[in-house]
Amino acid sequence: MSKKESLKSGFVTIIGRTNVGKSSLLNKMAGKKVSIISEKxxxxxxxxxYVLNREGSQVIFLDTPGVHKPRHKLGEQLVQVALQTLKEVDAILFLVEADQPPGPGDKFIINKFKHLKTPVLLVINKIDLIRHEDLLPLIEQYSKLYSFAEIIPVSALTGENLPNLVETLERYLPLGPKYYPDDMVTDRPESFIMAELIREKVLHLTSQEVPHSVAVVIEELVKRPNDVVAVRAIIYTERESQKGILIGKGGNVLKKVGQLAREDMERLLGSKIFLELWVKVKPGWRNKEDQIWNFGYRDEQ
Ligand SMILES: Nc1nc2c(ncn2[C@@H]2O[C@H](COP(=O)(O)OP(=O)(O)OP(=O)(O)O)[C@@H](O)[C@H]2O)c(=O)[nH]1
Ligand SMILES: [Mg+2]
Incomplete structure (x- = not known):
């Protein structure tokens, strides 16, 4: 069999409760920042x-929104996007946290596996937070809940056991075509990643409801001849009070968001960035279907 014919390829979703480290895992496997990460x-x-090309395989990972109990239409939409991926893939990576026993959220997701034939690999993340001897009892607890194809403890933070995760995963992929060209990393354009980097800084620098009320839209992205990229972005919040907090005293919060986002964008593009940020209010947008759609948070299916 020629090398081309023996390629293993397929789609793999990374699913789990919110904050378990799905995006961290993806970025660590990718060796670069594809998805934004926050402690919130x-x-x-x-x-x-995200497309991972390896000798003899092409693994196409899907990072998904965390499954949670929705409090807005946006949340409902996000959970739907995540669960929908279960039906689109060749293998499922179900991510959980090592420092917690299986909770209602985990059990809710496990229930969705019961109607599928797709192999589910349980990935126990954040093993850097626990003692080695606490792992086995946790594995036993999860084993009682579902017949997982594999159970793999990892740390997305330190990278521990990730090579083993990828190699094990490859075994579950069918022989198949190369779906994407070698130079393609993600399906998202630069403007999407830029907007996400701005949102990431807002997540880090604000608290309570403010970070969640934010959507970012890139209004203009112009590549100037002297290798400067001019970007104008609008940060939407839901209320005037949130807008005030986001701008900060004398504009200090917005300035910090801009500075940190610009540094990340420059690293990403390797060009100088001129970043202009504006804050606007879209009252209650997280409960409005049309706005959720306009901001690009929707199920494409
Ligand atoms: N100690 C430790 N922390 C981790 C690990 N992986 C992720 N984290 C932290 O967990 C938090 C959440 O990480 P994310 O990657 O944003 O989690 P997520 O599952 O993508 O979250 P949502 O997108 O909200 O669903 C961040 O503060 C990460 O730094 C790990 O292996 N060990
Ligand atoms: Mg994430």
Missing amino acids: PQTTRNKIL
């Missing part, structure tokens, strides 16, 4: 595709 729940709002 509900960071990821889209299905984000």
Whole structure:
């Protein structure tokens, strides 16, 4: 059999409760920042595709929004996007946290596996937070809940056992075509990643409801001849009070968001960035279907 014919390829969703480290895992496997990460729940709002090309395989990962109990239409939409991926893939990576026993959220997701034939690999993340001897009892607890194809403890933070995860995963992929060209990393354009980087800084620098009320839209992205990229972005919040907090005293919060986002964008593009940020209010947008759609948070199916 020629090398081309023996390629293993397929789609793999990374699913789990919010904040378990799905995007961290993806970025660590990718060796670069594809998805934004934060210590706050509900960071990821889209299905984000990442192509991992290896000798003899092409693994297409889907990072998904965390499954949670929705309090807005946006949340309902995000959970739907995540669960929908279960039906689109060749293998499922179900991510859980090592420092917690299986909870209602985990059991809710496990219930969705019961109607599928797709192999589910349980990935126990954050093993850097626990003692080695606490792992076995946890594995036993999960084994009682579902017949997982594999159970793999990892740390997305330190990278521990990730090579083993990828190699094991490959075994579950069918022989197949190369779906994407070698130079394609993600299905998202630069403008999407830029907007996400801005949102990531807002997540880090604000608290309570403010980070969750934010959507970012890139209004203009112009590549100037002297290798400067001019970007104008609008940060939407739901209320005037949130807008005030986001701008900060004398504009200090917005300035910090801009500075940190610009540094990340420059690293990403390797060009100088001129970043202009504006804050606007879209009252209650997280409960409005049309706005959720306009901001790109929707199920494409
Ligand atoms: N100690 C430790 N922390 C981790 C690990 N993986 C992720 N984290 C942290 O967990 C938090 C959540 O990480 P994310 O990658 O944003 O989690 P997520 O599952 O994508 O979250 P949502 O997008 O909100 O569903 C961040 O503070 C990460 O730094 C790990 O292996 N060990
Ligand atoms: Mg995420």
